[in-house]
Amino acid sequence: EVVKVYGPAFASCPRRVLACFIEKGIEFEIVPVDLLKGEQKNPEFLKLQPFGVTPVTQQGDYTLYESRAIIRYYSEKYKSQGTDLLGKTLEEKGLVEQWLEVEAQNYNAPAYDLVLNLLFYPKLGIPVNADLVKESEEKLGKVLDVYEERLSKSKYLAGDFFSLADLSHLPFNHYLVNAIGKAYLIEDRKHVKAWWDDTSSRPAWKKVLEL
Numbered sequence: 008e009v010v011k012v013y014g015p016a017f018a019s020c021p022r023r024v025l026a027c028f029i030e031k032g033i034e035f036e037i038v039p040v041d042l043l044k045g046e047q048k049n050p051e052f053l054k055l056q057p058f059g060v061t062p063v064t065q066q067g068d069y070t071l072y073e074s075r076a077i078i079r080y081y082s083e084k085y086k087s088q089g090t091d092l093l094g095k096t097l098e099e100k101g102l103v104e105q106w107l108e109v110e111a112q113n114y115n116a117p118a119y120d121l122v123l124n125l126l127f128y129p130k131l132g133i134p135v136n137a138d139l140v141k142e143s144e145e146k147l148g149k150v151l152d153v154y155e156e157r158l159s160k161s162k163y164l165a166g167d168f169f170s171l172a173d174l175s176h177l178p179f180n181h182y183l184v185n186a187i188g189k190a191y192l193i194e195d196r197k198h199v200k201a202w203w204d205d206t207s208s209r210p211a212w213k214k215v216l217e218l
């Protein structure tokens with residue numbers, strides 16, 4: 008049954024879900040939500056997502072929000088098709104969960120603050136918080152130093168297989184490298200760069216960028 012994805016196809020968290028769906032061959036339909044008009048704060052939308060952010064998914068009468076919960080649920084539901092994104096053994100699954108949490112708890116906030124300040128605020132005429140940009144850049148650099156060490160021993164974050172943990176980084180890595188002039192954070196780290204070059208060249212991710 009087709010899964011509805013509420014959210015703009017350019018936004019990072021909807022893209023996290025779309026990348027998963029394309030890797031898994033899950034049929035979806037995008038329901039646009041105009042963030043610049045603040046549609047995500049409409050009463051209708053808040054009924055779906057009380058925090059007023061995108062994405063939300065609906066399949067039949069099953070509604071889910073929080074992009075990382077969505078990709079975990081659908082990767083499990085459709086584990087027998089498309090790319091295996093969860094790992095095979097319990098130990099592999101544990102490492103996928105660990106690096107998904109590292110992304111959500113350590114990588115996301117500094118990456119999000121950089122993208123918000125350097126990409127979206129200028130478009131919305133909101134002043135850039137230069138101190139926060141500097142702090143976020145330093146914080147993200149330290150996080151990526153940990154990734155560099157891990158990726159010097161392992162092709163992907165959870166092991167020798169591409170997983171949700173790697174996929175979860177695609178949207179913000181893409182903006183760092185291609186939209187806000189912070190490519191050096193990725194490209195000056197040999198193994199992080201190799202990881203980015205490999206994961207961003209996946210056909211599924213290229214399809215997301217065409218949506």
Ligand SMILES: N[C@@H](CCC(=O)N[C@@H](CS(=O)(=O)O)C(=O)NCC(=O)O)C(=O)O
Nearest residue numbers: 018019020021042060061062073074075
């Ligand atoms: N934790 C949420 C975050 C979702 C989120 O912040 N979405 C942003 C867009 S983006 O970060 O994915 O680009 C949004 O809808 N922002 C609208 C708003 O903040 O009003 C998730 O992972 O789904």
